[in-house]
Amino acid sequence: MATLGVIGTGNLGLKIAQLAIAADLEVVLSNSRGPESLTSAVAQLGERAHAATSVESAEAGDWVLLSVPLAVVGQLPRAALAGKVVLDTTNYYPSWRDGYIEVLDSGKMTTSELVQQTLPEALLVKAFANISDQHVLPLARPEGAGDRSAMPIAGDSLRAKASAAELISRLGYDTVDVGLLSESWRFEPETPASARAYFADVRTLDSGLIRVAELIAAGRSPMEVDFRDQGAPLSPERLRTLLDESPRVLTANRKTP
Template sequence: MATLGFIGAGAIGTTLARLAIAADFDVVLANSRGPQTLAATVERLGARARAATPEEAALADDQVVVSIPLAAYRQLPAAALEGKVVLDASNYYASRDGHLPALDAGELTTSELVQQHLGGATLVKAFNNLSAHHITALARPAGAADRTALPIAGDDPQAKAAADELISRLGFDTVDAGPLAESWRFEPETDAYTAPYCADPDALWAAWTQLAEALRTGTPPQAYAPDPGAPLPADRLRTLLAGASRKLTADRVIA
């Protein structure tokens, strides 16, 4: 029986774990606060899920999904992840993660930074460019006419092939965006980030702008109703990736 480890059990990690169980995986979930804090999550996911430490999740199988705030990347268990394919869903928000000069300047992408810490693992950037509720809304069986494509990036062709196979089992096609150095093409606020998966992209941008103003002024943000999602075919995603402009921290609405 195939097993998939998850380091990070927030909205993205838990949503993907649910899809993995539906795709006949056992799942091992970990967070930074200890297995005991995941009891309710594991109960909701059912008998094929169990809670563990990050080291145990890293050793669960040859592929591990990492979906943690970037500020915590140095806490990833590098030794336990050695030799693994790591699907990295991290994004950089300086207001949350603290300023990282190499990322602010565009000297590295987020996943290149994580790869430096995980020298013995092989990273594939994936799952960072759409929301958890869109993952749920847009997953489809292989061959479905309205299947959605997700971008991936990585430096190792075999690792990308393994990631493609896994992501297909979870319900999505993939588009190869190139090496980790090109993964900025689907980082926050680029053309391939979140908005093209929305039924109403204008509403999303308006919500981001309002949130940025709320963060700037310290006022409570307005509630935003989850968008129902719209399928994004592979050809359209390729066009968005090819035409992307890099958004450094200073260029973004929400930094």
């Protein structure tokens, strides 16, 4: 049975793990706190879920989902990830979480190019980076469904992108290939193809972003904000249009920190 390794088991990692279990995959979870901290998550997911170290998760996975803050990518098991198809969900949040990184602030590199540089032997594919974790489950649909949503992918290996697209289809989504990792800025935060595209009511997003800014100003994590929106399907055709229309949004020009 095929296996998805998950490094980072926050909201996004756990919800993608749920999709993987529903698709009859084995899931090997890991996080920075150790396998013992994942007891309740494994119990929730069922008998095909297992807790492990990040090295074990990487080694076990036919694919590996990377869902960790950018600041800790350098601590990941580089050797264990060598040759693996790694789905990179990483986004850059300067100041409050990731500090400031000049090559990203200036647009010299995309976030995933930086991750690839840090993990040079991994077969990196940027995916699941433009969708809110709260939309991952309600928008998943079987292959062939008329209201199936699409998500963009980018990567420097055609083989890795084909493999990632196969997995993502099993998880419930179509894919649109954006091209190389250097083009992945097209679905970074606050571009037209980012999280906003999946909201049923963008007013809930806008009010939530105001709350995010307030929490950051108060020195608190904005990850606790619940946007309370079940999402709306995003077709491949509509996604392609949004990607083609995307201007590059440098971090200095973002509306939220």
